[in-house]
Amino acid sequence: MSTWAVPGYAESLQLGAGASGRVVLAVHEETGVPVAVKYLSESLRTRPGFVHGFRAEARLLSGLESPHVAGLYEYVESPDGAAIVMELVEGVSLRALLKTRGPLPPEAALVVLKGSLLGLADAHRVGVVHRDYKPDNVLVLPDGGSKLVDFGIAADAGTSAGVAGTPPYMAPEQWTGAPASPAADVYAATATFFECLTGHRPYAGDNLAELALRHVDAPIPADEVPESVRDLVRHGLAKDPALRPAHAEAFVAELEAAAAASYGPGWEERGRRALAGLVALLALLLPSARSPRTTTDTARTVLGRTPGGAGTWLPGPAGMLVSGAAVLLGLLLTYGLAYLPAAADRQETAARALATTSAAPGGEEPAGPAASPLPSSSASSSSPSSAEPAEPSPSDPESTAPTTAVPAEETTDPAEAPPATAPTSAPPTTPAPPSAPSAPAVKDVTVSEFRQTGPTTATATVTVTADGPGPLSITFAWFTGSTAGQPGVQDGAPETYERSGATQYTLTVTHAFRSAGCYWTVRSTTAPASADGGASQQLLTRGCDLQ
Template sequence: MSAWVVPGYTETRELGAGGSGRVALATHDATGVPVAVKYLSERLRSDETFVRGFRSEARLLGTLDTPHVVGLYEYVEAPQGAAIVMELVDGVALRALLAREGSTGPEAALAVLKGSLLGLAAAHRAGVVHRDYKPENVLVAADGSSKLVDFGIAAGRDSRPGIAGTPAYMAPEQWNGAPASPAADVYAATATFFECLTGHKPFAGHNFAELALQHLEAPVPDGQAPEPLRPLIRRGLAKAPHERPENADAFVSELESVATAAYGPDWEERGRGRLAALAALLPLLFPSSGGTAQGTTALATTTLTGPPPRLRRRFPRGLPAGAAALLLALLLALAARAGGEEADGDVAAQAFATTHTSPGPSASPTSTPPPTPTSTPTPTTEEPPTPSDTPEASPTYGTTTEPVPTTTDPTPPPTTTPATTPPTTPPTTPPTTAPTRPPVSVTDVSVTSLRQTGPTAAEATIEITTDGTGPVTLLVEWFTGDEKGAPGTPDGSETLRREGAGRYTLTLPHVVGGAGCYWGVRATTDPAAANGGSLQQIFIRRCVIT
């Protein structure tokens, strides 16, 4: 399989890979600045809906010039692939901190909420609703600052993009397919805030029906939060959108007032110090650590990171952010036109569509709502659906091997109208061929962990070691039974594909349907591993040894 690389960059290593593509750590050759490059997968490049959403995510990032959202450096599209080049945040996902600590403490929870809310506020001012705010999409840097990432399913305010998001954080109106609104982002942010305070989600339903009912009707569990912060929980998790703060800016104002009254004027400094200390306990999850790439089992969502000096301030060949969308449209139109002329077909096939961002006196862009898609996707629960419906994991970005469930609803975020006319620079020509990774041998596949996470929920961690970076297919089979040492009755399976690294760690959740007291998981690979495969069993909590 080909591995196209954006010209002008040298890849250091892969940070994550999955169904929607991969994310690589790279260096900009002209400046030496480290960046994160998000590549759209080969499989999705033929799906215009995904490609359109990928372009729109890049276009939106180019308009949000704020330190609280991962920044765009350039977007490149060519026959060999499509990629978003972003700033690199050397930090960890909030999900990783919660997985290790359980909760962050009130001041740290307030600090991380404020930082990511400021990122949401920039999007809301641009007329965009994120729609998938959750701990996986909030990054904590080494200095304790926080940043919002992954606008893959963002939509224009008041548009009707259908039901999408991560169920544990979806507002009541999202379950009904109501128009996208900033108040829904406020709800998701409050649910994340609640999790930071208590160590668990506000509602713990194990399936769509339970979660929907709880989000729609269950009382707000504000009594589990520290008393001074309960008003924020009640406001942010209110069932009716009009009873919540109308947008992230309004919520930040309320947050600052409550936090100062409860914890004094220095609360934010102490909170960021606490976050920095928590992040320091996870050094191997930082992109700068040089750790191995990790995969997950999610549904086409991407966690991205990034904070050194922004390349947009260092790319002399760049354009003002407001001109990026226009240049992209112009180059795509030229390529399409040339592609329709038989004599110039080969030339058109090599044309790049690329955008850059750089400093400059660009005027504030005018946003317009994106179009509504023709299909309505269904949200996913914390446990993925059956394997036949679940694409491989999306790229993670040096954070955690926990799954990052969401749905994809690639509604294009708002387009921008530039104030100046961009230069008509001719498109770049990429290499005519892309390298192909050679076949590999799998030296080992192991189920390193299997645990019960709920009455009918399990989680397994699987490690694969190879002698190269070529493609490897993993088959994971689940079993239930009443006999120790025997696999028992099949209880589902899934197949995942990985490439680009010599070692992979995957943490896979599973909803157990069988009634046996022993749960088991078996992992095998193609090509076959030298050790053949790995099987592990656990005796579950509801059963009693007699």
């Protein structure tokens, strides 16, 4: 396990751990805001593919602003590690709720589905596909609301990102590596909804091949759910993605119409009250109730035959083809993971932040010259949890790709925890008092990306290169206008971030524009001032009709 910690955060206890990394509860030292810090494991940090995926997760989250998704505060990378600092959501995983309380009442199941679908809808709106929707990645809050977490294998819609996901919830097209599609998220959400209503998944299998066959060919077991929601289940679990709702927002509209018709106008309030009562019974699983003595959380589901399934059925030609692909996938995972190389030796240099991605959910601006990447207003009410990585198991059909992170809510018995290794003692030394670093010369400021992420939002990525690790500040200013090549009028107050400890910094910041204009401009400057005076970039907004 890596001992590197993100500078500026005081860690208190570990929330979960596995082969892909660990998640710890921490407090931002400047503001006192609790956060969840997700570290990439030491063994994977030396593998470029895993580091690239970890950065991609942070990039996708930085452009996603939603009250139904655990927000990103900061991405930090150093010679000794990489970490994503996220909102700490005070909630219990839907997996824990189902495991301890059994099937949910229909109104409660509809509320859970609606809340997490709203999170998916916000992601789909900016072109992000989650690809790993399941009960583990839905957190139910004490007030009965819910949030979606763990975008570890998310991808831009339409991209070919390979076969990945959690098999019991994977859409038929996911098994073949089809391009990422919002319709696949709708399928997974419906499979989770089915499990909420019945206590078991729509399809079971003893291995990947059998499970793939059932998802591709087996009849939809809609008769097992209440008649009032059978059409929802049939539509969401359609084998052909073209026959499903195209995105989560469309499915929310169907859900609300079906729920109101069957259960009346008060269905949502009754469902939230039922969920709040169930979470209250599991209060000890909330992050705020955990103590430093809590051991590592893990979650693993072993698939078996579930009573009351779809009945006797024989696969068709398409199912046999996917079955063969699933067998091959299982073999590749089994033998591929066995040869993961050991982590490289730790570098002797002290941990220095090399790259930091800051995105303040809600477009809030840092206050003061030493602004924190954490938004002071929303973070104070932020509550615990985020995605907790679990160890991928090639022999378990629950895990198909080493990049899949599984949040955990089961607490391991301390007697089963591996014994701790006592550190080697060393004579105490008295470190010399550090000298204050001098301000560096800023050599270059570059806007590497500036893109529109919504009707009024955009994300800018800036890289700053200096000749030393001394402290510097990076300021973002935003402008709107109607003339190409001219910045126009400043939009909102500038945002300033303080950085030190490295010679290169990359920051990604999201801004919500308040003024109308066909052209948006971002300008980045530094103090000390850079030799080139800073950098700026302009974009033409989508949907702007130029005459």
